[in-house]
Amino acid sequence: MGKNKQARGDDRLQRVAEALADHRTVDWDRERAGAGDVDAQAGLDRLADIARLADAYQADWHNVARAAQERAATATGTTPSPPVAAGTSAAAPDADEPAEDAPPGQMPAPSPAWHWGRLVVHERIGTGGFGEVYRAYDPNLKRDVALKLRRAGDSAGLEKSLDEARNQARVRHPNIVTVFDCAVHDGRAGIWTDLIRGETLQHCVETRGPLSAREAAAIGIDLCGALAELHRTNLVHGDIKPANVMREKGGRIVLTDFGSALDLESDADAGARPVTALSVAPEVLRGGRPTAAADIYALGGLLFWLVTGSYPIDTDDIDELMTRQARGERASLAEKRTDVLPEFTRAVERALASDPAQRFGSAGQMQSALLASLDLVPVPDSPPSTPWWHAFTRHPWRVALGVAAAGAAAAALVLLPARLPAHAEARLFRDRSGKGQQLADGDTVQAFDQLFLELKMAQPLRVWVLDEDNEGRAYVLHPTQPGAAPRLPGKQALRLPTGLQGEEANWSVARDGAAETILVVAARQPIEALETTLAALPRVNSEGANDFAAVGAARLTRGIDGLVSRPKPADHAGTIAGLIRDLERAPGVWTWRIHLVKREP
Amino acid sequence: MLDGPDHPTGGGGEPPRPLETTAILIIRARSGDERAITDLMRRFTPALRRAAHGKLAGRARARLVTEDLVQIAFTKAFNKMNGFEPRGPGAFLAYLRTIVRNLVATEYRWADGKPEFSVLDPDMVDGAATPLDGVLGSEFEARYRAALGRLDEDQQIAVALHVEWGASAAVIMEALGKRTRNAARMVLSRGLVNLAKEMGLKNGKNGKNGEK
Numbered sequence: 032m033g034k035n036k037q038a039r040g041d042d043r044l045q046r047v048a049e050a051l052a053d054h055r056t057v058d059w060d061r062e063r064a065g066a067g068d069v070d071a072q073a074g075l076d077r078l079a080d081i082a083r084l085a086d087a088y089q090a091d092w093h094n095v096a097r098a099a100q101e102r103a104a105t106a107t108g109t110t111p112s113p114p115v116a117a118g119t120s121a122a123a124p125d126a127d128e129p130a131e132d133a134p135p136g137q138m139p140a141p142s143p144a145w146h147w148g149r150l151v152v153h154e155r156i157g158t159g160g161f162g163e164v165y166r167a168y169d170p171n172l173k174r175d176v177a178l179k180l181r182r183a184g185d186s187a188g189l190e191k192s193l194d195e196a197r198n199q200a201r202v203r204h205p206n207i208v209t210v211f212d213c214a215v216h217d218g219r220a221g222i223w224t225d226l227i228r229g230e231t232l233q234h235c236v237e238t239r240g241p242l243s244a245r246e247a248a249a250i251g252i253d254l255c256g257a258l259a260e261l262h263r264t265n266l267v268h269g270d271i272k273p274a275n276v277m278r279e280k281g282g283r284i285v286l287t288d289f290g291s292a293l294d295l296e297s298d299a300d301a302g303a304r305p306v307t308a309l310s311v312a313p314e315v316l317r318g319g320r321p322t323a324a325a326d327i328y329a330l331g332g333l334l335f336w337l338v339t340g341s342y343p344i345d346t347d348d349i350d351e352l353m354t355r356q357a358r359g360e361r362a363s364l365a366e367k368r369t370d371v372l373p374e375f376t377r378a379v380e381r382a383l384a385s386d387p388a389q390r391f392g393s394a395g396q397m398q399s400a401l402l403a404s405l406d407l408v409p410v411p412d413s414p415p416s417t418p419w420w421h422a423f424t425r426h427p428w429r430v431a432l433g434v435a436a437a438g439a440a441a442a443a444l445v446l447l448p449a450r451l452p453a454h455a456e457a458r459l460f461r462d463r464s465g466k467g468q469q470l471a472d473g474d475t476v477q478a479f480d481q482l483f484l485e486l487k488m489a490q491p492l493r494v495w496v497l498d499e500d501n502e503g504r505a506y507v508l509h510p511t512q513p514g515a516a517p518r519l520p521g522k523q524a525l526r527l528p529t530g531l532q533g534e535e536a537n538w539s540v541a542r543d544g545a546a547e548t549i550l551v552v553a554a555r556q557p558i559e560a561l562e563t564t565l566a567a568l569p570r571v572n573s574e575g576a577n578d579f580a581a582v583g584a585a586r587l588t589r590g591i592d593g594l595v596s597r598p599k600p601a602d603h604a605g606t607i608a609g610l611i612r613d614l615e616r617a618p619g620v621w622t623w624r625i626h627l628v629k630r631e632p
Numbered sequence: 633m634l635d636g637p638d639h640p641t642g643g644g645g646e647p648p649r650p651l652e653t654t655a656i657l658i659i660r661a662r663s664g665d666e667r668a669i670t671d672l673m674r675r676f677t678p679a680l681r682r683a684a685h686g687k688l689a690g691r692a693r694a695r696l697v698t699e700d701l702v703q704i705a706f707t708k709a710f711n712k713m714n715g716f717e718p719r720g721p722g723a724f725l726a727y728l729r730t731i732v733r734n735l736v737a738t739e740y741r742w743a744d745g746k747p748e749f750s751v752l753d754p755d756m757v758d759g760a761a762t763p764l765d766g767v768l769g770s771e772f773e774a775r776y777r778a779a780l781g782r783l784d785e786d787q788q789i790a791v792a793l794h795v796e797w798g799a800s801a802a803v804i805m806e807a808l809g810k811r812t813r814n815a816a817r818m819v820l821s822r823g824l825v826n827l828a829k830e831m832g833l834k835n836g837k838n839g840k841n842g843e844k
Contacts (some may be wrong), residue, residue, distance in 0.1 A: 041825070048824035052794065052801065052817050077828035084776060085795040092733065092798065 040071025047078055056149070056171065057082065083146055090144065090151040090168040093175070148216040150178055150223065162219075166226060169211065176211060176223040191290070192220035199224070199289040201264050206257035208277075208287045227287070229280050232333070233273035236340055244371035247337040248401045250276070251378075253284040254330055255398035262323040262394060265295045269321045271329035272310045273336055293321050309342040313356040313385050316349075324387035327397055331382025331390075334375075339367045343383055359385055374404035374471045381473065399623055400472050403458070455488040455621040457551045462537050476547070476627045481537035483526055484509075484551065490521040492553040492621075495561060497568075498538075501546040507570040508538060508549075515557050528571075538571070540629070550611055551623040558614065654721040654785055661710055673706050676728070679807035680705075683797040684732050705731040722780040722788035729796050779830035787823030794820055 043066055050057050059079050066072045144151050150167040156177070157164035167178040181192055196213035199222075203209070209225040232250070236242065242250075254276065261268055268275075269291035277285045312328035315321050335343050343361035346352050355361065361383070364376045378400040384390045391397040460467030462481035470476070484496060493516040496509035509527050510516045519525055528536045540547070552561060614620045654675070660668035680702045708731050709724075776795075780788055786808050793799035793807055805816035 044825045044828065045821060048821040048828075049817070051824055052820045054800075073832055074825070074828045077831045078824060080772065080831070081776070081795060081824060081827060084772070085798070088796045089798045092736075 040066060040068045040074065043071055044074045044078065047075065051078065051082055051085075086146075086149065086151055086168075086170040087144070089170045089173070093168055093173070094153075147178065147180065147219070147221060148214050150176070150221075152178060167223065169223065172211060175226045177226040178221055178223045180219050180221045182219070189215055189220040192222055194294075195289050195292065196222045198266055198292045198294060202261055202266065204257050204260040206253045206284050206286055207260065208285050224287075225285075227277045227279050227285050229278050229283075229285075231274050232276045232278060232337060235278060236273065236337060241340045241368075242337045244338055244368070244375040245405060247334050248372075248375050248378075248404050250278075250284050250337065251330065251334050251401045252398050252405075254286060254333075255394040255401065257284075257286045258323070258326050258330065258394035259398070261292075262326070267293045267295060267321045267323055267326050268329075269293050269326070270310070271326055271333055273333055276333070295322075309345070309352070310336075312387070313353070314387060316353055316356065322387065323394070324390050327382050327390050327394060328384075328387075330394075330397070331379050334379050335364055335383065338371055338375075339364070341367075356385060372404050375401070377471060377473050378404055395622075396624060402456075403471060403623075455492060455553050456486070457553070457621075457623045458485045459483075459549055459625050460485060470625060470627065472625050474625075474627055475630050476540050477630050478540050480540040482540065482549075483528065483537050484549075486519065486525040486527065486553070487523075488519070488521040488525075488553065490555070491518045492521065492555060493517070493557060494519050494527070495552045495558075495565065496527060497550040497552075497565070499548045499550065505568050507565050507568050511570055513566060513570070515562060540627075545629055547627045547629065549623075549625045549627065551621075552611070552614055553621040554614075555619040558620070561614070654724070654789070658721070658724050669706070669710050673703070675809075676725075676807060677702050677706070679793065679799065679803045680728065680732070680797070682803045682806070683793060683799040684736075701732060701735055702728075704735060720781050720788055721785050722783070722792040723777065725789065725792040726777070726796055729792075775831050776827075779827050782830050783823055783826055786819050787826060790816065790820040791823040791827055794824075 043062065047057055047062055057079075059075065062075055063072055066075055144153050146152065147167070149171060150169055152165045152167045155163050155165050162179065162181040165178045165180065167176050168174070169176050179192075181189070192215075193213055196210050199208070199210040208227060211223050211225070213220070213222040215221070254271070258268065258271075268286065268289065270288065271286075275286065275288040277287055279285055310329040310332040312321075312325035315325045319325075332342055335341075339362075341362070343364075344352055344355045345362070346355070364371065364379050365373075368376075378397065381400070382390055382397055391400065459470045460483050461470055461476065462468075462483055467483070467485070470482070476482070486494060494509060495507070495516055497505055498508050499505040511528070528538060552558070611622055611624065614622050654672070657668045657672050657675075661672055684701055705728050709728055780791060783791065789807055790804045793804050797803075799807075801813040801817045801820070804810075804820055805813050808816055808819060810816045810819070
């Protein structure tokens with residue numbers, strides 16, 4: 032019996048050793064449980080020790096290469112970015128700085144390392160209410176990772192960590208930190224993610240002061256893309272704040288820390304999640320369930336903080352915060368920063384609306400507003416003879432912004448800036464004696480104002496323009512003829528509408544109605560659902576051209592509702608809104624929505 | 633050194649190569665025998681080159697091929713042989729690893745226009761803190777080193793390349809002169825089992841082939 036037992040133990044040892052030889056992962060707990068024999072268990076323990084030693088040697092190789100590379104970067108004058116963990120709520124900018132006084136040729140002494148599961152854990156780089164974040168090395172992946180470890184003894188946290196990892200793993204987006212795995216060892220739950228080498232936005236602003244509106248808008252555009260992807264998968268982040276957004280060396284913006292994320296389809300304990308009060312939407316602070324609109328509110332608060340260094344309501348007293356929220360008493364961005372672009376201010380203020388219904392309907396809408404606030408084209412430093420799309424290819428930053436307008440489908444192009452950006456831009460103008468005054472979301476117009484649209488597209492696209500008033504009546508402004516929308520040429524500035532003979536024209540604002548929303552859709556391919564819907568709507572020139580006397584003789588004017596019978600409040604209103612929302616997410620489709628408020632002339 | 637009659641042989645499979653080969657080559661090389669040095673380099677350079685290949689990155693790799701790195705390591709090793717007491721192929725490979733490790737560290741500087749090979753001395757490594765210190769401590773590593781020295785030569789080479797160099801079966805196959813990866817894999821897995829058993833013994837004298 033003894034010999035058989037020993038033989039079985041040896042077989043087990045041999046099998047495990049073969050797994051190690053093949054660099055396969057071994058489930059040590061299971062092997063030990065199956066060993067039975069004390070000697071076999073001792074042998075397994077030694078094999079486990081050898082495996083850990085091998086991991087440590089590999090970590091050492093990795094460590095020496097990494098440290099030397101950083102030291103070389105210092106020697107050549109570049110600034111080696113300290114690694115800061117994804118998912119930490121505290122930046123640790125100096126945690127991994129190589130020792131300045133290390134003798135030439137000698138390695139700076141690394142921090143003592145220890146094991147957690149298969150990971151070799153190095154220095155702590157962040158802390159938070161959940162526990163700690165470490166820089167660690169994963170020998171399987173052969174790379175440094177950020178390990179977020181819950182505190183020991185936090186039994187309730189085990190399931191939360193797994194939830195957090197599962198939620199995070201559902202989303203893949205260049206502006207969302209990538210999760211690699213999660214596990215429980217030694218009574219501690221941990222998640223390990225991409226190690227972002229950079230700094231949190233909180234650290235950035237606290238050390239170097241508020242950002243310009245352009246920088247903040249660029250960050251907001253990236254975060255809108257991340258939120259759009261999150262919301263598409265029925266997740267809300269729940270804790271958008273400067274400490275949870277990293278700016279990686281190289282400029283990539285990365286949303287981290289999904290510890291407060293909520294699965295809208297399954298979670299029910301939304302109220303119990305730890306969040307940061309100052310960035311929480313009023314309805315959530317009052318006990319409501321977090322929604323996508325709450326994320327948009329928090330993003331508005333983050334952008335406000337980035338350009339001012341404070342929150343719209345800055346108080347340590349939660350009761351005061353709620354009271355002031357209820358009264359709408361918050362600081363005005365326009366007053367705190369008089370130098371920021373009005374379009375940016377409007378976008379932030381709208382995101383911060385107390386009523387969720389008054390905020391942007393989606394992260395994509397907010398992204399469009401922020402893009403418009405940047406006024407990307409024409410590029411100021413481009414020679415007049417340079418086509419505008421060339422300017423985009425010469426400025427990668429602008430390429431990234433331009434491509435961001437296309438949403439998730441264009442994300443890959445951000446990574447391939449050498450390709451012609453799939454960019455399209457639509458801007459609405461009020462014609463003032465031949466000069467265009469750009470209109471932004473929320474601007475006021477009055478009856479008889481003359482409007483036109485400017486389009487700039489990197490490639491030929493089909494374009495549809497709709498007008499919908501506050502009573503749900505909708506018109507097709509373009510194309511003016513029923514049937515499939517023709518392709519409009521790319522790589523040149525286009526103006527809509529065109530006159531009957533192709534000459535310049537305008538749309539004229541009608542007298543009735545309190546508000547108008549101009550919707551623009553551009554797409555590479557025909558959109559059957561849109562065409563079908565529009566076929567039932569009146570078109571502005573269906574009864575001929577309008578010729579308001581106020582318009583110059585050289586221009587032909589079309590009324591937004593000028594020549595057609597005012598339709599009844601349409602059954603199409605909900606359909607159109609839903610259609611546009613769907614189109615916002617479709618690849619190869621661009622949408623813009625500009626809401627205009629009317630006032631009496 | 634491979635001096636104990638009790639060291640595990642690893643059992644069946646291909647017949648082990650003569651125990652003295654690498655050990656004797658090391659001793660001869662230490663005394664300045666250029667032919668021994670050449671033989672050692674011929675035996676280990678291809679495998680170590682492959683093992684070291686992944687340790688260089690980016691510009692450094694472009695500036696210095698891994699073959700050069702291994703050759704420099706050999707040169708440094710033999711220049712310092714008088715200060716090195718070889719205890720077998722495993723110890724020799726560990727010594728080479730230490731040198732290559734430091735070359736990797738300095739190579740990044742060199743690649744950035746600051747050649748600093750001259751300031752590097754393999755002996756300096758002994759005092760340098762590494763993650764190994766924090767993980768298991770010197771006592772464990774000493775036990776590992778001692779147990780490794782009691783394995784047969786092929787197993788020493790296979791285990792040292794696997795544990796310390798992160799080498800694949802293909803690399804080990806090359807170093808051992810085996811015809812198939814599976815043969816190398818068997819030497820390695822048996823070496824790991826024997827190493828585990830040896831590490832459970834006190835000074836290797838508590839029994840035979842790992843039996844307690």
